Amino acid sequence: MPSPSPAPRVGAHRDHGFHPLRVARVVHETDDARSFVLDVPPELRDAFSYQAGQFCTFRVTLEGEAQHRCYSMSSAPEVDDELQVTVKRVPGGLVSNWMNDELTAGSVIDVAPPSGVFVLDQGDGKGEDEGEGEGDVVAYAGGSGITPVFSIAKAALAGSERRVRLLYANRDRPSTIFAEALDALAEQHPDRLTVVHHHDVVDGFVGPEAATALLAGARRPQAFVCGPGPFMDIVEDALLAAGLPPEALHIERFSVDDLPLPGLGAEAAPEPEGCQVTIELDGQIATTEHRPGTTILQTARQLGMSPPFSCEMGNCATCMAKLVEGTVSMKRNTVLDDDEVAEGWVLTCQSVPTSSSVRVAYEEG
Ligand SMILES: Cc1cc2nc3c(=O)[nH]c(=O)nc-3n(C[C@H](O)[C@H](O)[C@H](O)COP(=O)(O)OP(=O)(O)OC[C@H]3O[C@@H](n4cnc5c(N)ncnc54)[C@H](O)[C@@H]3O)c2cc1C
Ligand code: FES
Structure with a gap:
C-alpha cells in the first residue's frame, strides 16, 4: 500500500508540486484499462486547469520507493466537468498495474498540476484565411495513446468548427478503449468526425498507406500522433513523406524507449573535460x-x-x-x-x- 504523502514541494515559480487528490470514481474501460475520475477541490481548480491533450504526473510510493508516472487526461475541459485520466496496464509495469488493481474510489493519490505541449494549435484569426491555425485535426492513436487524442478530439468538436479524422489501432474490438464513446461521438457529429478502426488481428499492423489515406483531402491538417513507438515512427515518416509540414505534426511519446535515436535531435552541447x-x-x-x-x-x-x-x-x-x-x-x-x-x-x-x-x-x- 502507498505510504502517506510528503508535503507538496514549494519554491518554484509555477506550481509543479504534488497535491493529494481523492479518486471520485473508477471506470472499467476494458479488461486492461481503467479511467480514474479525480476530485479537484475548489482551491486547486486554477492549478489543475488544463488544455485537452495535457497530462498530470502521479506519485505513488510502492515498496518504500517513490514512483512518478505521467498520465494524460482523457477528459476535455470543453465538455467534461471532471478531470479524468485513463491507465492501461503495461505487462510487468509497476504503477499501471498497481493503479488498475489497487486504486479505488475514495483513495487519495499525489498528483502534480497538468503540463504538456501536445495540444491543439489555437487559431489567432490573423492568418491569410479566416480560421488560420484551425485546420482539420487528423489523429492517429494506438492502444493507450487514445487517451490524449480522445481529449483533443472532444475539444476540437466542442470548441471549434474543425473536422476530425481518427485512425485508431488496437489488437481487436474488445481491447479498444472508448470504443462506445467514440461511436456515440461520431453519431453526434456525423459531418465532422470520422473514426477508422484498425484491428491488428484482422488488418495486420498499420502501414504507411493507412496513415496517408487519412490525410488525403484534409484542409490545412494538424496531425496528432500517440501510440506505441513503431506505430508512431511509421505514421510520422508517412505523413512527412506525404508533404505534411513538420510544424503541423504533433507527437506524444509515452516512453523514453520510444524516442528515435540518437535522441531528441538536440544539438550536442560542449561538455568540459573533468567537470x-x-x-x-x-x-x-x-x-x-x-x-x-x-x-x-x-x-x-x-x-x-x-x-x-x-x-x-x-x-x-x-x-x-x-x-x-x-x-x-x-x-x-x-x-x-x-x-x-x-x-x-x-x-x-x-x-x-x-x-x-x-x-x-x-x-x-
Ligand atoms: C507524457 C506522458 C503521458 C502518458 N499518458 C499515459 C496515459 O494516458 N495512459 C497510460 O496508460 N500511460 C500513459 N503514459 C505512460 C505511463 O507514464 C507509464 O510509463 C506506463 O503506465 C508504464 O508504467 P509502469 O510503472 O506500469 O511500468 P514500468 O514499471 O515503468 O515498466 C515499463 C516497462 O519496463 C519494463 N520493466 C520494468 N522493470 C523492468 C526490469 N527490472 N527489467 C526489465 N524490464 C522492466 C516493464 O515490463 C514495462 O514493459 C504516459 C507517459 C508519458 C511520458
Ligand atoms: S523527468 Fe520529466 S522533465 Fe525530467
Missing part, C-alpha cells in the same frame, strides 16, 4: 567527475541516489532541481517557464554540464 558534479538530495551531498554524455539525473543515479523523475523527456518537471553553481545546457524543456529558468531551475533529465564544476540541489520531500 566535477555535486548533487544535494534528501540531506545527502555527493560529488563525482562528469561522464561525457551523461545528464545530471543519470549522474545522481550513478552516485547511488534516487532522484525523482518521470518522463525523462523534458515534459513533466518531476526531475527539476536548482542550479546552485556552474552552468548547464538543457537539451529540451517544454515545462519550465523563462522566469523559473532565470531563477536557476533546471530539468536534470535534460541537463549536461557546460562549466568545470556544477552543483545542483533537489528540493526536500
Whole structure:
C-alpha cells in the first residue's frame, strides 16, 4: 500500500508540486484499462486547469520507493466537468498495474498540476484565411495513446468548427478503449468526425498507406500522433513523406524507449573535460567527475541516489532541481517557464554540464 504523502514541494515559480487528490470514481474501460475520475477541490481548480491533450504526473510510493508516472487526461475541459485520466496496464509495469488493481474510489493519490505541449494549435484569426491555425485535426492513436487524442478530439468538436479524422489501432474490438464513446461521438457529429478502426488481428499492423489515406483531402491538417513507438515512427515518416509540414505534426511519446535515436535531435552541447558534479538530495551531498554524455539525473543515479523523475523527456518537471553553481545546457524543456529558468531551475533529465564544476540541489520531500 502507498505510504502517506510528503508535503507538496514549494519554491518554484509555477506550481509543479504534488497535491493529494481523492479518486471520485473508477471506470472499467476494458479488461486492461481503467479511467480514474479525480476530485479537484475548489482551491486547486486554477492549478489543475488544463488544455485537452495535457497530462498530470502521479506519485505513488510502492515498496518504500517513490514512483512518478505521467498520465494524460482523457477528459476535455470543453465538455467534461471532471478531470479524468485513463491507465492501461503495461505487462510487468509497476504503477499501471498497481493503479488498475489497487486504486479505488475514495483513495487519495499525489498528483502534480497538468503540463504538456501536445495540444491543439489555437487559431489567432490573423492568418491569410479566416480560421488560420484551425485546420482539420487528423489523429492517429494506438492502444493507450487514445487517451490524449480522445481529449483533443472532444475539444476540437466542442470548441471549434474543425473536422476530425481518427485512425485508431488496437489488437481487436474488445481491447479498444472508448470504443462506445467514440461511436456515440461520431453519431453526434456525423459531418465532422470520422473514426477508422484498425484491428491488428484482422488488418495486420498499420502501414504507411493507412496513415496517408487519412490525410488525403484534409484542409490545412494538424496531425496528432500517440501510440506505441513503431506505430508512431511509421505514421510520422508517412505523413512527412506525404508533404505534411513538420510544424503541423504533433507527437506524444509515452516512453523514453520510444524516442528515435540518437535522441531528441538536440544539438550536442560542449561538455568540459573533468567537470566535477555535486548533487544535494534528501540531506545527502555527493560529488563525482562528469561522464561525457551523461545528464545530471543519470549522474545522481550513478552516485547511488534516487532522484525523482518521470518522463525523462523534458515534459513533466518531476526531475527539476536548482542550479546552485556552474552552468548547464538543457537539451529540451517544454515545462519550465523563462522566469523559473532565470531563477536557476533546471530539468536534470535534460541537463549536461557546460562549466568545470556544477552543483545542483533537489528540493526536500
Ligand atoms: C507524457 C506522458 C503521458 C502518458 N499518458 C499515459 C496515459 O494516458 N495512459 C497510460 O496508460 N500511460 C500513459 N503514459 C505512460 C505511463 O507514464 C507509464 O510509463 C506506463 O503506465 C508504464 O508504467 P509502469 O510503472 O506500469 O511500468 P514500468 O514499471 O515503468 O515498466 C515499463 C516497462 O519496463 C519494463 N520493466 C520494468 N522493470 C523492468 C526490469 N527490472 N527489467 C526489465 N524490464 C522492466 C516493464 O515490463 C514495462 O514493459 C504516459 C507517459 C508519458 C511520458
Ligand atoms: S523527468 Fe520529466 S522533465 Fe525530467
